[in-house]
Amino acid sequence: MRNNRKIALMGAFIALAMVLSYFESFIPVFIAVPGVKPGLANIVTIIALKELGLKDAFVISIARIILSGILFGNITVILYSLAGAILSILAMSFLSKIKIFSVTGISIIGGVMHNLGQVIMASLLLDSGSIMYYMAVLTVTGTVSGALVGILAGIIITRIDFSGKN
Amino acid sequence: MSEESSKKRLINKFDIILFILLIILGACAFLIIKFTRAEGKTVNIYSDGELTESFSLDDDTEYVYIWEDGNNVIVIENGYVYVSHADCPDKVCVNQGEIKNDGETIVCIPHRLVIEVDE
Numbered sequence: 001m002r003n004n005r006k007i008a009l010m011g012a013f014i015a016l017a018m019v020l021s022y023f024e025s026f027i028p029v030f031i032a033v034p035g036v037k038p039g040l041a042n043i044v045t046i047i048a049l050k051e052l053g054l055k056d057a058f059v060i061s062i063a064r065i066i067l068s069g070i071l072f073g074n075i076t077v078i079l080y081s082l083a084g085a086i087l088s089i090l091a092m093s094f095l096s097k098i099k100i101f102s103v104t105g106i107s108i109i110g111g112v113m114h115n116l117g118q119v120i121m122a123s124l125l126l127d128s129g130s131i132m133y134y135m136a137v138l139t140v141t142g143t144v145s146g147a148l149v150g151i152l153a154g155i156i157i158t159r160i161d162f163s164g165k166n
Numbered sequence: 167m168s169e170e171s172s173k174k175r176l177i178n179k180f181d182i183i184l185f186i187l188l189i190i191l192g193a194c195a196f197l198i199i200k201f202t203r204a205e206g207k208t209v210n211i212y213s214d215g216e217l218t219e220s221f222s223l224d225d226d227t228e229y230v231y232i233w234e235d236g237n238n239v240i241v242i243e244n245g246y247v248y249v250s251h252a253d254c255p256d257k258v259c260v261n262q263g264e265i266k267n268d269g270e271t272i273v274c275i276p277h278r279l280v281i282e283v284d285e
């Protein structure tokens with residue numbers, strides 16, 4: 001992929017991810033456990049991981065978290081999101097390489113790891129290991145949201161040609 | 167670009183197995199935690215990791231926790247503890263509802279608050 005084209009694509013991905021996480025903040029609050037969120041911005045992360053690779057997916061995801069954090073959140077939100085995103089991307093990148101799961105399975109692991117990263121960060125921030133029991137609920141919610149996100153990302157990947165060859 | 171093989175299928179059988187296993191795992195862990203925990207006796211309030219207050223779960227009371235310019239109203243009522251009001255941005259602490267078992271917690275990350283029920 002040509003460099004200019006790639007930079008433009010990455011910019012568009014960051015913007016789209018920011019819109020999705022902003023949109024997510026309007027979803028009515030039924031959150032009973034810290035970390036329960038559909039993670040719509042993960043759609044962009046998965047597409048970036050598949051189409052551009054680990055390094056660019058990382059850049060897009062971290063740029064989105066820091067920009068959204070500065071605009072709509074605070075330092076706690078940034079730390080919390082970064083922990084989830086980093087763990088999630090590393091796990092998804094590893095699974096993409098071993099080629100057992102399709103995009104849905106990769107996204108399920110991404111969803112669960114996203115929650116795990118957030119709970120670990122919350123434990124550190126609050127200096128309390130006792131909250132790790134939230135992972136029971138978060139495993140279920142992360143699996144369901146990860147599956148939905150993966151299917152959506154997969155549909156987009158199969159429908160749109162990001163290479164620009166055509 | 168990515169390989170065609172990875173684009174071909176949206177869902178394979180391993181994804182489905184993974185989905186089912188994780189749902190069962192999470193649900194079982196949740197049920198085991200929920201039903202094996204004994205009822206607690208004390209409510210400990212931690213602020214930024216430090217134990218600041220302790221209350222008995224048997225005595226109905228209301229305590230206002232202060233963090234910087236924010237607060238959480240913690241209510242102990244009929245053997246349960248819950249957060250009735252808070253001015254944190256996410257309201258996760260309020261939505262966590264009431265707890266009473268040993269080891270259960272309510273947290274408010276923006277206010278660095280952990281409410282933990284203990285033996």
Ligand SMILES: [Zn+2]
Pocket residue numbers: 252254255256257258259260273274275276277
């Ligand atoms: Zn709160």
